Structure formats: C-alpha cells, structure tokens
Amino acid sequence: xxxxxxxxxxxxxxxxxxxxxxxxxxxxxxxxxxxxxxxxxxxxxxxxxxxxxxxxxxxxxxxxxxxxxxxxxxxxxxxxxxxxxxxxxxxxxxxxxxxxxxxxxxxxxxxxxxxxxxxxxxxxxxxxxxxxxxxxxxxxxxxxxxxxxxxxxxxxxxxxxxxxxxxxxxxxxxxxxxxxxxxxxxxxxxxxxxxxxxxxxxxxxxxxxxxxxxxxxxxxxxxxxxxxxxxxxxxxxxxxxxxxxxxxxxxxxxx
Amino acid sequence: xxxxxxxxxxxxxxxxxxxxxxxxxxxxxxxxxxxxxxxxxxxxxxxxxxxxxxxxxxxxxxxxxxxxxxxxxxxxxxxxxxxxxxxxxxxxxxxxxxxxxxxxxxxxxxxxxxxxxxxxxxxxxxxxxxxxxxxxxxxxxxxxxxxxxxxxxxxxxxxxxxxxxxxxxxxxxxxxxxxxxxxxxxxxxxxxxxxxxxxxxxxxxxxxxxxxxxxxxxxxxxxxxxxxxxxxxxxxxxxxxxxxxxxxxxxxxxxxxxxxxxxxxxxxxxxxxxxxxxxxxxxxxxxxxxxxxxxxxxxxxxxxxxxxxxxxxxxxxxxxxxxxxxxxxxxxxxxxxxxxxxxxxxxxxxxxxxxxxxxxxxxxxxxxxxxxxxxxxxxxxxxxxxxxxxxxxxxxxxxxxxxxxxxxxxxxxxxxxxxxxxxxxxxxxxxxxxxxxxxxxxxxxxxxxxxxxxxxxxxxxxxxxxxxxxxxxxxxxxxxxxxxxxxxxxxxxxxxx
Numbered sequence: 001x002x003x004x005x006x007x008x009x010x011x012x013x014x015x016x017x018x019x020x021x022x023x024x025x026x027x028x029x030x031x032x033x034x035x036x037x038x039x040x041x042x043x044x045x046x047x048x049x050x051x052x053x054x055x056x057x058x059x060x061x062x063x064x065x066x067x068x069x070x071x072x073x074x075x076x077x078x079x080x081x082x083x084x085x086x087x088x089x090x091x092x093x094x095x096x097x098x099x100x101x102x103x104x105x106x107x108x109x110x111x112x113x114x115x116x117x118x119x120x121x122x123x124x125x126x127x128x129x130x131x132x133x134x135x136x137x138x139x140x141x142x143x144x145x146x147x148x149x150x151x152x153x154x155x156x157x158x159x160x161x162x163x164x165x166x167x168x169x170x171x172x173x174x175x176x177x178x179x180x181x182x183x184x185x186x187x188x189x190x191x192x193x194x195x196x197x198x199x200x201x202x203x204x205x206x207x208x209x210x211x212x213x214x215x216x217x218x219x220x221x222x223x224x225x226x227x228x229x230x231x232x233x234x235x236x237x238x239x240x241x242x243x244x245x246x247x248x249x250x251x252x253x254x255x
Numbered sequence: 256x257x258x259x260x261x262x263x264x265x266x267x268x269x270x271x272x273x274x275x276x277x278x279x280x281x282x283x284x285x286x287x288x289x290x291x292x293x294x295x296x297x298x299x300x301x302x303x304x305x306x307x308x309x310x311x312x313x314x315x316x317x318x319x320x321x322x323x324x325x326x327x328x329x330x331x332x333x334x335x336x337x338x339x340x341x342x343x344x345x346x347x348x349x350x351x352x353x354x355x356x357x358x359x360x361x362x363x364x365x366x367x368x369x370x371x372x373x374x375x376x377x378x379x380x381x382x383x384x385x386x387x388x389x390x391x392x393x394x395x396x397x398x399x400x401x402x403x404x405x406x407x408x409x410x411x412x413x414x415x416x417x418x419x420x421x422x423x424x425x426x427x428x429x430x431x432x433x434x435x436x437x438x439x440x441x442x443x444x445x446x447x448x449x450x451x452x453x454x455x456x457x458x459x460x461x462x463x464x465x466x467x468x469x470x471x472x473x474x475x476x477x478x479x480x481x482x483x484x485x486x487x488x489x490x491x492x493x494x495x496x497x498x499x500x501x502x503x504x505x506x507x508x509x510x511x512x513x514x515x516x517x518x519x520x521x522x523x524x525x526x527x528x529x530x531x532x533x534x535x536x537x538x539x540x541x542x543x544x545x546x547x548x549x550x551x552x553x554x555x556x557x558x559x560x561x562x563x564x565x566x567x568x569x570x571x572x573x574x575x576x577x578x579x580x581x582x583x584x585x586x587x588x589x590x591x592x593x594x595x596x597x598x599x600x601x602x603x604x605x606x607x608x609x610x611x612x613x614x615x616x617x618x619x620x621x622x623x624x625x626x627x628x629x630x631x632x633x634x635x636x637x638x639x640x641x642x643x644x645x646x647x648x649x650x651x652x653x654x655x656x657x658x659x660x661x662x663x664x665x666x667x668x669x670x671x672x673x674x675x676x677x678x679x680x681x682x683x684x685x686x687x688x689x690x691x692x693x694x695x696x697x698x699x700x701x702x703x704x705x706x707x708x709x710x711x712x713x714x715x716x717x718x719x720x721x722x723x724x725x726x727x728x729x730x731x732x733x734x735x736x737x738x739x740x741x742x743x744x745x746x747x748x749x750x751x752x
Contacts, residue, residue, distance in 0.1 A: 007738050009689065013699040014731065016738035035742045038692040048642060048661055050668030051682045057690035086661075144644035173601045177641025184639065185723030186288045190605045191641070192728065220728030223713055 001121075003031045004069035006062075006083075006110070008076045008212065009041035015212045021239035021246065022075045022113060025128075028239075029121055038065045044082040047090060049179045056094035059087050063103055071120065072110040075235045077142020077210045080112040085145060112142055113235055114152040114210055124154045130240045131161030134232070135204035137195070137218065139211040140173050152210055152234055159237060165202040169194070176217035196221045199229060206230040206248065208237055269576035272627040274363035274394050277422075279628055280612015283635040287602075287610040296432050300424075300607045303431045304598045310544025311595055311649070317546075318536070327533045329653040332589035335526055336579060342491040342524050343570065349494025353556020355566040360518075362573050363393035369569050370395060370483065370516055371402045377514045377565075379404060379481040385498060385505040386410030387485025388426060388592055389518045389571055391614040392627075395483070406483065407449075407475050409504040411468050418445040424608030424616065426594040427542050432607050435459040446471050472504060482508040482563070486519040487591070488534060489568075492527050495555045496568065499538060499548045506552045515554075515563035520571050522588040534591060537651035541593035574627030583662040584626045589652040590619055596646035596656060602639055611636060618646035618656045622663060630666045634673075637663035678720075699737045706732035 003026055007019040023033045042062060043055030062083070066072045074080050084107035091103045117123050136156060142148045156164050175181065175191025182188075195218060199207050207222070209215050212233055219231035230248045240246035272278055280286060290296060315321055335342055347357040360366035374382060382399065384390065384406050396406040396417075408417040415430040416423050419441045423429030430438070439459040446453045446467070451474055453467045484505065488497045496517055498505050509515060525534065539548040557566050579585050597603045597617030608616030613624040613636070621640055625633035637660050646656045673679060688694045708714070709732030717725045724730060736744075 009695070012738045013702060014733060016734050016736065016741055019738040020741070035739070037696070037739055037743065040692055040695045041689040043689070046682055046686055048664070049678075049682065050637075050661075050664035050666075051679075051686070052661075052665050054682055054686035057686065061690055061692070085658075140641070140643040140645075144648060171645070173641045173643035173645070175601070175641060177643070180638070180641045181728075182720050182723040184284050184287065184602075185726060186284065186291050187602055187605060187639075188641070189727040190291050191601050216731070217728065220724070220730060223729040223731075224715065224727065 001031045001071065002069065003033050003071045003073050003116075004066055005033050005035045006039055006042075006066065006072050006074040006079070007035065008074060008079045010216070011075060011212050014216065015233070017246075018075050018212050018233040018235050021233065021235040022073070024239040025113075025117070025126055025235060026073065029117065029123060029126060031121075034069070036065050036069075042079045042082045042087070043090070044079060044086065045178050047082065047086050048177075052086075052090050053094050056090055059090050059103070060095055062087070063091075063099065063106060066106055066110070067102065070109060071116070072106070073113055073116045074110065075113045075210070075233060076212060077112045077139050077146050077148060078213060080110055080115070081141040081145035083107050083110045112146055112148060112210060114155055115146065115148060117238075118151045118154055125158035126155065126238050128158075128238045128240050129160040129242045130237045130246065132205045133163045133165060133203065134206050134208050134237070135165045135167045135199055135202040136170070137167060137174065137199075137207055137209040137214065138170055139209045139214045142210045143171070148210065155234065155238060156208070162237065165204050167202055167207070168198045170198075172198075174214050174218050176214050178213075181217060192217060192221045196225065196227070200227060204229065206232045208232050208234050210234050269580055270361045270572055270574070271577055271629050272363060272392075272574035274367065274398070275628050275632060276397075277391055277394050277614045278624050279633045279636075283610060283612070283639040286612060287606045287639070290606040290610040295434070296607050297605060299432055299434045301604055303428065304604045307428075307544055307598045311541060311598065314540045314544050314546055318540070324533055324536055325651055325653050328537050328591075328651055329586075329589055331525060331530050331533060332522075332652055333586070335524055336522070336585060336588055339521065339524065339579065342526055343521060345491040346489055346494060346524060347570075349491065350496075350556055350566075350568050351494075353494050355494070355556040355568055358567060358569045360569050360571050360573070363571075366393050366518055366569050366571050366573070367395055367398035370518065371398060371404065373514070373516055373567055374399065374404050374481055375402075377481050379479075379514075381405045381407060381475075381479050382481040382483050383475055383479045383508045383512065384408050384413070385482065385484035385508045386413050386429070386500065387483070387518065388614065389485045389520050390483060391423060393518070393571065393573060395518065407479070409472050409475065409508055410500070411465065411502055411504070414468055414472070415441060418442065418449070422609060423614055425597060426592050426615065426617070426619075428594075432609070435461060435464060438464055442467050450474060472507075476507045476511050480512050481514045481516065482512040483516045483518065484509060486517050486523050487538070488531065489519060489524050490526075490528050490531070491524055493555055495528070495553050497531075497551065497553045499535075500550045500552075501543065501548055503550050506550050509552045509554065510562045512563055514565040514567070516567045516569065518569045518571055520573070521575050522590075538591055538593055541595040541649065541651040574629075577629070578623075578626040581626065584622070584659060586654050587619070587622050587626055587659060589654055590623065591652060593651055594619075595649040595651065599645040599649050601641065601643060601645065611639065618660075619654070622654075622656055622659045625663055630663055631670055634667050634670070637667055681720075696737075696739060699733075700740065702733045703735060703737065706735065708732075
C-alpha cells in the first residue's frame with residue numbers, strides 16, 4: 001500500500017524521530033511510505049489564532065501536495081482534525097468554493113497514525129517491544145474532534161513489555177492549545193501543572209500521546225521541573241523492537 | 256418540525272447590547288492571572304465543578320437516547336430561530352389574550368426603562384427577584400437602584416452574591432466561588448443591615464445557612480408587591496412562560512406578589528408545548544445533574560383570584576438579533592443556560608467566572624458575550640480557551656463552541672486596531688515562510704543552528720513572545736537535522752518535489 005506521510009511542521013522541524021518512527025512502523029506493516037517534499041504546514045496555528053486568511057495558501061499547498069495520494073497518514077490527531085474539519089471552510093471562505101469537494105475528499109482519506117493502523121490496516125499488534133512503564137495522555141483534538149477513542153490504547157495494549165498505567169484526570173487538556181500557551185500563559189501553566197502532577201502520581205517513566213505538540217508542552221513542564229519523566233510519541237513506542245529499541249532520555253539515552 | 260426561511264428579513268443593522276458593564280471586563284489574561292493566585296477560589300471552584308461534572312455524567316449516561324435528545328434540542332432551537340419573528344408575534348398574541356402585557360425592548364437601556372416605569376406605576380419602592388441572567392445582563396438592579404427602587408435577590412446563591420457586594424461567577428451557581436465558611440461570614444455581617452439578621456450562633460452547616468436565608472427572605476416575600484423574573488422557556492402556541500428552579504423561592508416570587516414582570520431574552524422561545532418534552536429532559540440533567548429539577552413554575556397570562564393579577568413580559572433583544580444575523584454565531588442562541596460547559600472547562604475550572612468580566616463566563620460566555628456586545632468590545636474572551644472541545648461534548652444543544660471561538664478570533668484579528676500589531680507581522684512572516692516549500696526548507700535548516708545557544712539540549716529562557724512559554728516550561732533545542740533533510744539524504748528519489 002502506497003502511503004504519503006504528512007510529518008507536520010512541528011515534527012519536521014523539532015521532532016524528526018517521530019516521523020522516522022512513523023516511517024518505520026508503516027514500513028514494517030507493509031506500506032510504501034513517501035514523503036512529498038513540497039509539504040509544509042496545515043495552517044492550524046494561523047487558523048486558530050484568527051488568521052485563517054493567511055492559512056489559506058498553506059491549505060492550497062497541502063491540497064496540491066497530497067491530492068495524488070490514496071492515503072495520507074500523519075502522526076498528529078490535531079493536524080488530522082484541522083485538515084478534515086477546518087480546511088473545507090478555509091477553502092470556501094478564502095480560496096475557491098469550487099475546490100471544497102476536493103479538499104473534503106482529501107480530508108476523508110487523511111488519517112491520524114493510530115486510526116490508520118487500526119481502522120484501515122486492521123492491525124492492533126504491530127510487533128513492538130517497549131519494556132517500560134508508560135502513561136497515556138488522550139490529546140484533545142484526536143480524542144474529541146477525530147473521535148479516536150480507545151484506538152491508541154488498543155495499540156499500546158499489544159506492545160510487548162509495556163506496562164500501561166492509567167493517568168488520573170486523563171481527559172483534561174494539558175493547556176497547550178497552540179498560541180493559547182503564550183497568549184494565556186498563566187492559565188496554560190496552571191493546566192500544565194495539574195497534568196504534570198497527575199503524570200508524576202502514576203510513577204511512569206514516560207508519558208505518551210498521539211500529538212508531538214502536546215508532548216512538547218508536557219515535556220517542557222516535566223523537563224523544567226527536572227522530574228526525570230520523559231515524553232515519547234506513540235509512533236516511537238510502536239517503532240521500538242527488541243533489536244532496534246527506541247531510546248529516550250528516560251531510558252538511558254541522551255536528550 | 257422543519258426549518259423554513261424566516262418570514263421577515265433580519266434588520267440590516269441590528270441593535271447591539273447597551274449598558275454592557277456586565278458583559279465585558281478587563282483583558283482576560285490579566286484578570287485570570289489574579290484569579291489563579293487565589294488559592295481559596297481555586298479550591299472552591301475546582302471542587303464544585305468536579306462534583307457537578309461527575310453528577311451530570313452519571314445522569315446523562317442513564318438515558319439511552321441522549322444523543323437523539325441533543326439533536327432534537329438543537330433542531331428545535333434552529334427551526335425556532337429561522338422563524339423567530341413569527342413565533343414572537345404568536346407569543347405576544349397568546350400572552351395578550353391571556354391577560355398579560357407584552358413589551359418589546361431593543362436593548363438593555365430600553366428594557367430597564369420599561370421595568371422602572373412599571374415599578375413606578377405600581378408605586379413600588381422594593382421588588383423581589385427570581386434568579387435571572389437576563390436582568391443581570393442588562394444591569395437591572397443597578398438601574399433600579401438609580402431610580403430609587405431596591406431589588407432583593409431571593410435565590411440563595413444570588414442572595415449570597417448580593418449580600419457580599421459581589422458579582423455572580425457562574426450561570427447556574429452564582430456563588431460557586433464561595434465556600435460555606437465564607438457564606439456564614441457574609442450572612443452574619445450583612446443580613447442585619449438590610450433586614451432580618453442571621454440567627455446568633457449560626458453554623459456553617461448547609462441546612463443552617465439555608466434556614467437563615469429562608470427566615471430572612473420570608474419577610475420580604477410577604478411584604479413586597481412586585482416581583483421580577485427571567486424565564487427559562489416561553490411557549491409561543493400557548494403564551495405560557497416557565498421558570499425551573501431548585502429552591503421554591505422562585506415560586507414564592509412568581510405567585511405571591513400582585514405584579515409580576517418577566518424579562519426574557521427573545522431566544523428563550525419554543526414553538527409548542529410538546530417541545531418541552533425535550534428541553535425538560537436536557538436541562539436538569541445538564542445543569543444540576545438531576546433527573547428533574549424540584550420546582551417548575553408555569554403561568555399563562557393572569558388568572559383572576561390566583562397569583563399575580565398583573566403580568567408584564569419584556570422581550571429583550573440586546574444583541575440577540577445581531578447574533579442571529581451572524582451565520583457562524585447564531586447557534587449560540589440555542590443555549591439554554593445549563594452551564595454544563597462551564598463545569599467541564601479546564602480554563603473556567605482554574606480561573607472561575609469573574610476573570611471573564613461577563614456574567615456569562617466560561618466557554619459559552621466566551622462566545623455569547625462578544626456576540627452580544629460585538630467583538631470590538633470583547634477582544635480577549637474568544638482567546639480564553641485552549642479549544643480542547645470538552646464544552647462541545649457536553650452541550651445539550653450541540654453548540655460547537657470551539658469552532659465559534661475560532662470564528663470570533665478571526666473577527667478580532669480583522670479589527671482595524673489589530674491591523675499593525677507585532678503579532679500580525681509575525682504571523683504574516685511565518686505564513687510567508689510556511690506557504691512555500693523552499694522557504695520552509697531553508698528556514699528550518701537555519702533554525703537548526705539555534706541549538707548551539709541551548710543548554711543541556713533545552714532553552715529555559717527566551718525573549719518575548721516566547722517568554723510566556725519559557726516562564727514555566729522548557730523548550731527543546733532544535734535537532735541537528737530536520738526530518739526533510741534526513742529524508743532527502745536517505746532516499747532522494749522518493750521525494751515528490
């Protein structure tokens with residue numbers, strides 16, 4: 001199966017291991033992964049800050065880049081949600097209403113990673129080995145806007161050696177919210193403080209999620225407080241095997 | 256019922272809210288900072304919202320057809336809004352036929368003038384009040400006081416707020432920010448100044464506090480001739496107005512005085528009696544987490560020898576038609592003021608209601624307040640959300656609050672005074688980079704150099720605007736190589752461009 005990877009701007013620039021892990025997992029499951037280099041950003045940051053007009057050229061570039069592919073997979077619930085639910089109205093209001101059908105069609109064949117593996121490939125055991133104590137944060141947009149529900153947990157349950165510990169108040173937002181973390185830094189920090197507190201009560205070595213953005217935020221709080229607890233993207237856990245384990249700061253690697 | 260095109264066009268320039276002191280305040284980030292530092296407030300609100308949140312979840316899960324009820328509630332409200340003018344005239348006809356008098360108020364100022372005139376005609380110097388958001392919105396108590404008329408709140412929580420010279424901080428539980436020790440103190444200090452004092456040796460047991468309020472209020476009910484209420488619903492086909500409540504104090508106000516004045520937002524209308532079947536299931540479960548509220552009072556005009564002998568219904572616009580005229584905003588008029596969205600909101604839970612500066616706080620307040628005032632008078636509230644979506648999940652009439660917030664943010668960013676902000680310049684520069692694959696590739700390649708400025712692989716202090724982030728959070732150093740450069744080096748033939 002030929003699959004286009006939409007890495008997201010954040011992963012491309014700040015968290016390449018997440019995209020590499022996505023390529024590894026999909027490859028192991030028999031997919032031929034392509035990374036069209038003309039991709040940039042889904043425009044979500046601009047859209048959610050009130051600059052949908054500025055996001056419009058990014059939306060157009062996204063359509064032109066990914067339209068040739070039958071499947072688009074992205075390691076982000078938030079960006080998948082933006083592509084599916086925001087790109088159509090941005091196209092209608094700021095690009096060309098005639099393009100909306102094509103944009104919607106692309107949105108419908110764009111999948112968040114766990115959604116793609118479980119619902120499209122029909123796989124829950126990806127052959128991963130990750131012998132660590134991990135807690136899972138259900139990132140808001142993936143859980144609520146995409147309706148991922150238990151999909152990421154289904155994958156985690158099948159990972160050999162992984163001890164999954166339940167996160168108290170798991171459904172609570174970590175406080176990232178894009179520019180919210182800067183425009184309302186105090187409220188955002190208060191939300192993060194509680195999230196960090198709940199993670200620490202689990203005794204987990206790392207917190208995982210389907211979004212690198214939430215993990216950047218949560219990881220920022222864990223690191224600032226020198227908690228020794230790390231963040232790891234779901235893709236990185238799924239890519240990890242006996243012979244090629246994923247190494248993070250929390251399990252002996254270098255940050 | 257089906258939504259049909261409205262029978263009359265929406266006015267070209269509908270009126271905005273006036274007397275807006277209770278609909279906006281100082282910028283949210285600054286007000287929130289103060290609230291976040293109040294540990295008592297944080298504890299009171301956190302505890303109360305979690306309790307109601309959990310109760311709601313249990314009673315909503317009991318109903319197998321909740322999803323259908325929610326869709327029906329949204330559809331009935333949408334269909335009503337599509338023909339609001341027709342239904343409002345039908346309501347006026349029915350209320351008038353039943354012996355009531357209907358008044359039309361374009362904005363807060365007009366509504367307050369109407370109520371003051373009615374009080375003066377009844378020669379009232381004191382009025383009792385049923386808990387009402389509409390009268391808080393228009394600052395009726397303040398307008399009455401300026402006219403020499405004292406308004407006495409009779410809802411227990413509103414009484415606590417009024418005696419404490421305070422503002423409501425929640426739509427349903429206005430005194431949610433107070434704990435029982437604080438309430439005891441307010442009762443002891445203030446009750447005697449305005450009426451029957453609190454009993455000596457008052458404890459902070461809820462039953463004792465409620466009894467003190469009951470005794471204090473009883474005297475008011477028996478000595479006051481005019482009552483003022485809001486309304487939860489009004490049925491167009493019968494002219495019936497309805498108030499749902501928990502305490503029975505509302506029913507005292509609605510039945511004992513000679514004159515009853517009801518101030519009702521025009522969106523409270525429902526077409527038929529049968530529609531109540533839906534809303535009386537949605538509202539109590541969503542608001543107090545009860546299967547049914549203890550008191551439901553309904554009245555149709557006046558009945559000779561029973562209850563108020565004079566009934567006035569003030570239909571309030573105050574920005575509602577303007578909200579209706581906004582295709583992306585009109586769904587906010589579905590709101591039945593249950594406050595389920597406040598109780599699940601991670602922002603509200605930590606700041607409480609006062610930080611919003613509007614008597615409509617929380618997620619629904621962050622959309623409703625700017626819709627009523629116009630975004631130019633409420634520029635920070637649309638940003639008072641992480642867009643987590645918890646509000647949309649619990650809304651009994653399926654208002655997509657996160658999408659509406661994004662829509663309002665777009666309106667704020669388009670205001671003339673925002674045309675040259677540093678934020679806009681920065682966003683424009685980023686958009687310029689991010690809409691071009693070659694500029695993006697070069698830009699993140701040069702960003703990689705930033706890692707030499709990091710310590711131990713992280714930044715702990717950055718200049719504005721990133722300083723807001725690094726005040727409490729580290730930022731990882733950029734990697735040596737972006738993913739796209741790694742990919743291009745690995746398999747250049749796979750790249751599509």
